[in-house]
Amino acid sequence: MSPGTRRLAQLGSLAALAGLWETAVRLDWVDSLFVAAPSAVARAILLIAPEAGRLLGETLGKTVLAYALSVGLGIGLGLVIGAVRHLYDVLNPFLVALYALPKILVLPWILLIFGLGTPPAVVYGTLHGFFPICLLVIGGVRDIDRIPVLVARSMGATTWQVYWKVILPAVLPAVLAGMRLGIIFCLLGVLVVEMFGGIRGTGFLLTTLANAFQPAELFAATALVSFLSVAVVLALEGLNRRLSHWR
Amino acid sequence: MRVLAWRAAVLVGLLGAWELWAGRQDPLLYIPPSKIVPALGRLLALETYPSLPEHLGLTVVEVLVAYGLAVALGLGLGFLLGLPRHLGEIYEPILSGLYAIPSVVWYPSLMLFFGLGPASKIAFGFLLGFFPVVLAVLAGIRSVDRHLLTVARALGAGPGACFVKVVLPGMTATLLAGLRAGLALTLVGVLVGEVLGARAGLGYLINYAYGLLRTADYAALAALALVLVVLIDGAAAVVEARARRWTG
Amino acid sequence: MSLPPIEVRDLSKRWVTRDGSVPALEGISLTVAAHEFLTVLGPSGCGKSTLLSIIGGLVRPDAGEVRIGGEPTDGPDPRKVAMVFQDPGLFPWRTALENVEFGLELQGVSAARRREIARGLLGPVGLRGFEKRYPRELSGGMKQRVAIARALALDSPILLMDEPFGALDEQTRLLMGEWLLGIWTATRKTVVFVTHSLQEAIVLSQRIVVMTARPGRIKASFEVGLPSPRDLASAEATVLRGRLWAEIREESRRAFEVEP
Numbered sequence: 067m068s069p070g071t072r073r074l075a076q077l078g079s080l081a082a083l084a085g086l087w088e089t090a091v092r093l094d095w096v097d098s099l100f101v102a103a104p105s106a107v108a109r110a111i112l113l114i115a116p117e118a119g120r121l122l123g124e125t126l127g128k129t130v131l132a133y134a135l136s137v138g139l140g141i142g143l144g145l146v147i148g149a150v151r152h153l154y155d156v157l158n159p160f161l162v163a164l165y166a167l168p169k170i171l172v173l174p175w176i177l178l179i180f181g182l183g184t185p186p187a188v189v190y191g192t193l194h195g196f197f198p199i200c201l202l203v204i205g206g207v208r209d210i211d212r213i214p215v216l217v218a219r220s221m222g223a224t225t226w227q228v229y230w231k232v233i234l235p236a237v238l239p240a241v242l243a244g245m246r247l248g249i250i251f252c253l254l255g256v257l258v259v260e261m262f263g264g265i266r267g268t269g270f271l272l273t274t275l276a277n278a279f280q281p282a283e284l285f286a287a288t289a290l291v292s293f294l295s296v297a298v299v300l301a302l303e304g305l306n307r308r309l310s311h312w313r
Numbered sequence: 314m315r316v317l318a319w320r321a322a323v324l325v326g327l328l329g330a331w332e333l334w335a336g337r338q339d340p341l342l343y344i345p346p347s348k349i350v351p352a353l354g355r356l357l358a359l360e361t362y363p364s365l366p367e368h369l370g371l372t373v374v375e376v377l378v379a380y381g382l383a384v385a386l387g388l389g390l391g392f393l394l395g396l397p398r399h400l401g402e403i404y405e406p407i408l409s410g411l412y413a414i415p416s417v418v419w420y421p422s423l424m425l426f427f428g429l430g431p432a433s434k435i436a437f438g439f440l441l442g443f444f445p446v447v448l449a450v451l452a453g454i455r456s457v458d459r460h461l462l463t464v465a466r467a468l469g470a471g472p473g474a475c476f477v478k479v480v481l482p483g484m485t486a487t488l489l490a491g492l493r494a495g496l497a498l499t500l501v502g503v504l505v506g507e508v509l510g511a512r513a514g515l516g517y518l519i520n521y522a523y524g525l526l527r528t529a530d531y532a533a534l535a536a537l538a539l540v541l542v543v544l545i546d547g548a549a550a551v552v553e554a555r556a557r558r559w560t561g
Numbered sequence: 562m563s564l565p566p567i568e569v570r571d572l573s574k575r576w577v578t579r580d581g582s583v584p585a586l587e588g589i590s591l592t593v594a595a596h597e598f599l600t601v602l603g604p605s606g607c608g609k610s611t612l613l614s615i616i617g618g619l620v621r622p623d624a625g626e627v628r629i630g631g632e633p634t635d636g637p638d639p640r641k642v643a644m645v646f647q648d649p650g651l652f653p654w655r656t657a658l659e660n661v662e663f664g665l666e667l668q669g670v671s672a673a674r675r676r677e678i679a680r681g682l683l684g685p686v687g688l689r690g691f692e693k694r695y696p697r698e699l700s701g702g703m704k705q706r707v708a709i710a711r712a713l714a715l716d717s718p719i720l721l722m723d724e725p726f727g728a729l730d731e732q733t734r735l736l737m738g739e740w741l742l743g744i745w746t747a748t749r750k751t752v753v754f755v756t757h758s759l760q761e762a763i764v765l766s767q768r769i770v771v772m773t774a775r776p777g778r779i780k781a782s783f784e785v786g787l788p789s790p791r792d793l794a795s796a797e798a799t800v801l802r803g804r805l806w807a808e809i810r811e812e813s814r815r816a817f818e819v820e821p
Binding site: 067072075076079080100101152155156157159160166167168170171172173174175177178179250251253254257258261262269272273275276279281284285288291292295296299300 | 323403404519520546
Binding site: 464466470479483 | 644650655668711715
């Protein structure tokens with residue numbers, strides 16, 4: 067099947083779904099108090115765009131801070147723990163266990179310690195984003211093929227050169243995979259904090275609209291933040307492709 | 314053996330540091346472990362919240378229903394899209410693409426539609442658990458060696474026999490991993506849903522205790538939730554290992 | 562039965578690819594006599610595997626027909642034709658024994674009887690004691706022997722083999738060839754054996770058919786009138802080998818130079 071046909075089938079299916087949804091609301095198959103038709107949502111997007119845009123900006127700002135911390139800590143610790151056998155043996159199970167832990171359980175604690183506002187959002191976002199990045203980097207480091215390293219050493223490369231020219235390019239795909247996953251997790255964390263703590267931002271906007279029974283605006287805001295998220299991930303994927311074309 | 318000793322040392326070290334530091338600062342906010350243990354005792358004795366079993370029961374039921382739905386619909390949709398030749402190609406990118414959206418953005422819409430009761434938690438848990446299952450079915454079907462299907466046909470297998478005797482055993486490992494991931498995510502989804510807005514359930518109690526600043530009780534509840542998570546995932550791991558062995 | 566077990570008449574097949582269609586076989590006609598060991602020899606890509614797949618009922622031809630025992634083929638029929646491929650294709654989740662039983666399971670043979678038959682086959686292939694092993698625990702040669710036992714379990718009069726020893730190292734190949742001859746002598750099956758090895762063709766078969774490069778046609782047919790056991794060093798074998806090489810060399814070169 068050619069990519070063109072596939073694209074057509076995908077768009078066709080989505081259009082059909084949208085059509086069905088629109089019909090369902092128009093014909094009152096679903097209560098319009100809870101569900102808004104695509105046409106209403108589209109209108110609402112234009113309506114709320116300015117305000118939503120501002121709030122998305124707030125959320126994004128916190129996310130970027132959390133992301134920077136997650137990436138810094140995640141890559142830094144990931145490289146070290148992955149490289150040092152002893153550290154890996156001792157610490158990896160802890161990391162895996164903490165990753166699997168539902169972080170929502172510590173959210174109240176974080177709010178107690180950091181109060182409301184940006185700090186808890188950044189901390190919680192970092193908490194969410196750190197683990198996948200760290201674990202993926204650790205995996206990448208441990209997966210490194212020894213042979214190119216030996217070859218480089220045998221050609222007289224210094225330790226620094228080995229790191230820069232052999233190990234770093236080999237770890238890069240794992241690092242990029244971690245970074246792609248990390249941004250979604252950071253954003254997720256920030257949104258959860260905004261929802262739970264009533265902190266200014268997209269999360270709070272969503273819960274407010276839900277409580278006010280404004281489905282069109284709510285779906286619109288949900289759509290906007292979804293588009294943003296997909297756009298960010300696609301951008302990162304583009305970057306990934308550019309940087310690892312040798313694969 | 315030495316590794317275990319180191320791990321124990323790290324654990325003890327962290328707990329100790331936590332204890333000391335919390336004691337130094339405000340113990341109400343920082344909740345040292347020494348406060349959590351007695352709170353946990355009171356909690357389990359049903360002194361703090363006599364209705365704890367009901368809340369816990371509700372959470373477990375929500376998880377089971379949500380997971381049941383996720384598995385049923387995930388397997389159904391997965392096989393529906395994965396077995397015919399081209400459907401998977403068309404729809405899998407869409408499903409994977411939805412993964413890029415932080416799942417929690419759907420929750421307010423679910424709360425609007427289903428209300429604050431268990432239904433919204435079940436819906437959210439279902440949503441979270443559904444994707445790993447579908448994607449695992451699609452990946453599993455793809456992972457089956459085509460040559461094995463040729464061999465089976467040459468030995469006289471019709472489409473039904475090919476499915477039952479070649480496709481299903483061939484995809485078991487991938488499928489089980491997906492089912493296990495789905496359970497973990499469903500559990501998280503239900504808990505998050507309860508914490509963010511509910512009238513009952515373990516997550517609700519956590520929110521409730523936190524709201525009243527009964528921090529030690531909150532921590533005890535969180536610890537209980539943690540045990541629940543570990544038990545459920547542990548059980549899933551055992552099932553996965555058992556089934557792995559059985560299909561060689 | 563006086564009808565020849567395999568009759569191929571005017572077979573043609575094109576493979577449809579993204580950029581058009583590629584001819585695989587063109588006007589192939591062939592008859593295989595009962596109990597005959599026939600080798601199909603040809604360069605890579607000449608369509609020998611396609612030919613075998615069509616005879617086995619796995620692929621439909623575009624033109625022409627195949628008759629097994631006088632009846633046209635319509636899909637795989639394990640009661641008449643068993644197949645062995647270059648990739649043994651053992652089911653990794655089944656033990657060696659369970660693999661051999663597979664075809665019998667499909668035919669509804671009882672569990673006890675299946676086990677008996679399968680055990681009885683693993684012995685002669687030299688794998689007694691390996692019944693409970695999984696494919697990942699077996700070597701390449703062992704896996705292929707299990708695959709052959711699995712095909713033998715069907716007890717079909719015809720056996721089709723598509724470069725079964727192609728993935729094995731040379732020494733194993735030689736041993737497996739000898740062993741296969743033993744099986745053929747004992748079971749008296751009609752065997753169609755595909756290979757690109759001149760040596761294998763000379764050692765194993767009674768008749769050799771040479772195919773051209775793509776699109777595959779039958780170029781020549783040779784009766785191997787050598788006594789068994791075959792001595793590759795003998796004068797007759799050397800002459801035959803020379804004649805075969807002369808036929809096939811040009812085809813091989815054409816296949817070698819074909820565009821990707």
